[in-house]
Amino acid sequence: MKPLDMVRFCSAALSGYPLRTGLMLLAMAIGVASVVLLTALGEGARRYVASQFTSLGTHLLIVLPGRSETIGGPPPLLGQTPRDLTLADAMALERSSAVRRVAPILVGSAPVASGGLEREVTILGSTAELLAVRNLFMAQGRFIPPGEVTRAEAVCVLGYKIKNELFGGQSPLGRFVRIGERRFRVIGVMAKKGESLGIDMGDTAIIPVASAEALFNRSSLFRILVQAHGRDAIPRARQTILEIIRNRHEGEDDVTVITQDALLATFDRILKTLTLAVAGIAAISLGVAGILIMNVMLIAVAQRTAEIGLVKALGAPPGQIQLIFLVESFLLSLAGAAAGLILSAGGFLLMGRLFPAFPVAVPQWSPPAAAGVALITGLIFGLLPARRAARMDPVTSLSRR
Amino acid sequence: MIHMEHIQRVFQVGDEPVYALQGINLSVASGEYISIMGPSGSGKSTLLNIIGLLDRPDEGVYRLESSNTTALTDEQQADVRRNKIGFIFQFFHLVPRLTAAENIQLPLLLAGVDPKERKARVAEALERFGLAGRSRHRPDQLSGGQRQRTAIARATIMRPAVILADEPTGNLDRGSGREVIETIETLHRDGMTLIMVTHDPDLGLRAPRQIRMLDGGIVFDSRGPA
Numbered sequence: 001m002k003p004l005d006m007v008r009f010c011s012a013a014l015s016g017y018p019l020r021t022g023l024m025l026l027a028m029a030i031g032v033a034s035v036v037l038l039t040a041l042g043e044g045a046r047r048y049v050a051s052q053f054t055s056l057g058t059h060l061l062i063v064l065p066g067r068s069e070t071i072g073g074p075p076p077l078l079g080q081t082p083r084d085l086t087l088a089d090a091m092a093l094e095r096s097s098a099v100r101r102v103a104p105i106l107v108g109s110a111p112v113a114s115g116g117l118e119r120e121v122t123i124l125g126s127t128a129e130l131l132a133v134r135n136l137f138m139a140q141g142r143f144i145p146p147g148e149v150t151r152a153e154a155v156c157v158l159g160y161k162i163k164n165e166l167f168g169g170q171s172p173l174g175r176f177v178r179i180g181e182r183r184f185r186v187i188g189v190m191a192k193k194g195e196s197l198g199i200d201m202g203d204t205a206i207i208p209v210a211s212a213e214a215l216f217n218r219s220s221l222f223r224i225l226v227q228a229h230g231r232d233a234i235p236r237a238r239q240t241i242l243e244i245i246r247n248r249h250e251g252e253d254d255v256t257v258i259t260q261d262a263l264l265a266t267f268d269r270i271l272k273t274l275t276l277a278v279a280g281i282a283a284i285s286l287g288v289a290g291i292l293i294m295n296v297m298l299i300a301v302a303q304r305t306a307e308i309g310l311v312k313a314l315g316a317p318p319g320q321i322q323l324i325f326l327v328e329s330f331l332l333s334l335a336g337a338a339a340g341l342i343l344s345a346g347g348f349l350l351m352g353r354l355f356p357a358f359p360v361a362v363p364q365w366s367p368p369a370a371a372g373v374a375l376i377t378g379l380i381f382g383l384l385p386a387r388r389a390a391r392m393d394p395v396t397s398l399s400r401r
Numbered sequence: 402m403i404h405m406e407h408i409q410r411v412f413q414v415g416d417e418p419v420y421a422l423q424g425i426n427l428s429v430a431s432g433e434y435i436s437i438m439g440p441s442g443s444g445k446s447t448l449l450n451i452i453g454l455l456d457r458p459d460e461g462v463y464r465l466e467s468s469n470t471t472a473l474t475d476e477q478q479a480d481v482r483r484n485k486i487g488f489i490f491q492f493f494h495l496v497p498r499l500t501a502a503e504n505i506q507l508p509l510l511l512a513g514v515d516p517k518e519r520k521a522r523v524a525e526a527l528e529r530f531g532l533a534g535r536s537r538h539r540p541d542q543l544s545g546g547q548r549q550r551t552a553i554a555r556a557t558i559m560r561p562a563v564i565l566a567d568e569p570t571g572n573l574d575r576g577s578g579r580e581v582i583e584t585i586e587t588l589h590r591d592g593m594t595l596i597m598v599t600h601d602p603d604l605g606l607r608a609p610r611q612i613r614m615l616d617g618g619i620v621f622d623s624r625g626p627a
Contacts, residue, residue: 009510306494314508318475395456
């Protein structure tokens with residue numbers, strides 16, 4: 001039998017039973033579409049997290065007080081309190097050649113008041129470097145001026161949300177707000193950047209780090225953000241940061257340095273694994289579709305018993321009959337996969353409409369993988385019915401009407 | 402052409418063996434026209450199936466054109482069926498979703514004959530069996546006689562040496578039955594060997610050579626014992 005004739009014969013056989021064929025196509029299409037769409041969601045989650053991390057700033061290292069690692073050995077007899085990270089520690093880091101910028105952050109919470117309005121917000125004490133390190137943008141005015149970091153200037157930069165609540169549509173520049181017990185002059189407003197890693201930048205006020213030390217009467221920093229000179233400089237920066245802090249802290253390694261890239265890579269790995277797991281779950285639906293194909297093909301074989309007997313009498317060897325039914329299930333899964341890809345394209349557009357902020361993206365490997373799995377399941381599950389057809393006894397198949 | 406020696410076919414029904422054919426000896430020369438008659442259960446259809454290589458004997462030797470068919474594999478038997486044997490069934494066995502022309506074409510399709518040649522041969526067959534205007538009709542749009550003529554066209558499209566007909570008029574009214582039998586007899590006149598199973602004595606008596614079967618054995622052969 002010529003290949004083209006085979007394909008024609010089989011597709012005619014399939015279109016001869018539209019309901020049955022349609023149902024199988026639907027099952028296959030849903031399976032393929034769910035694999036593609038679920039992997040698209042997983043990939044979207046990965047991209048979302050990645051964009052969150054890059055919005056933090058580039059080539060970033062984060063220095064936290066205290067060690068987060070546990071090393072084996074007996075617990076210390078005397079309680080070990082990690083030393084605080086201080087402003088002096090932060091400034092010492094600027095000596096490293098691998099480090100480009102250093103932004104200490106001191107965090108506290110205080111009421112911010114203007115006129116009769118008052119609101120409790122997060123206060124960040126930092127330096128002029130924060131703007132560049134954290135990739136922030138100004139909406140109005142300017143950021144904390146560069147200069148001597150130990151100078152407690154009474155100026156502040158407001159997040160857009162707190163600005164709106166205290167001043168409404170008016171310009172706050174040059175006006176005074178009360179933060180805790182002190183008065184600060186507003187010199188700028190942050191641009192709307194949205195949320196990044198759970199901290200709403202719109203709901204903060206930024207003041208010079210020395211002012212924050214005085215305001216909260218404490219010198220311990222929340223963390224130090226360090227920007228390395230480049231991607232290649234990150235490991236060296238990490239090394240020198242640990243060395244400098246160790247020297248300043250009497251030989252104790254009592255800080256943790258997190259590199260943004262390492263963090264990102266970890267999340268990336270987790271989310272990729274998650275995407276694969278989700279794809280695996282979706283692939284089960286493809287397996288179910290395969291079993292459906294098998295059942296329906298078995299019914300087809302039973303319904304077409306007389307035809308099989310006839311084709312045998314006309315001189316088709318068992319191998320040819322098996323091939324006919326295999327080609328039928330292959331064509332079915334091919335059409336099902338195609339329909340599934342079209343369906344997933346539609347679903348993809350719909351998701352983009354519904355959640356414009358979420359970066360849904362189909363990973364390159366997923367449509368071919370889904371289609372491939374569909375074709376393979378079609379063939380595997382088509383094998384049993386095809387063999388049954390090939391083994392049929394022509395005399396008994398023909399004796400029925 | 403056909404030579405059978407001591408053919409035995411046993412079916413197991415429950416615990417009891419049923420002898421469908423016992424010790425059949427039969428020789429058929431090329432170009433003969435034979436009718437096989439007998440009551441139902443006499444083994445005539447089983448004999449026809451074995452001649453047509455749809456069934457294998459449990460014992461005995463069956464030679465078709467001097468090759469021993471019992472030694473052939475399934476694939477080789479399929480090959481012999483395709484090229485040397487044409488079947489005509491009581492229930493036509495047309496594929497319902499295919500048109501008359503497509504049904505006639507089916508053996509050529511399975512054999513992988515070129516589309517161009519297929520078309521020519523099908524057109525010729527349609528003409529010959531008076532189906533020219535019906536080529537695009539599906540079986541359910543054809544009369545009984547037309548259906549059987551389509552089946553005859555299909556059985557002869559590969560130009561086989563032997564035509565095996567199992568009750569070819571059993572499902573037709575008298576008029577179209579006569580028409581169909583006359584068509585089949587033209588095949589014989591064209592030199593094909595024709596073996597027809599029937600329980601209709603009128604039909605059986607038309608054949609120059611008649612065989613009567615009973616309980617799995619040949620009880621009468623008008624040509625004399627083989």
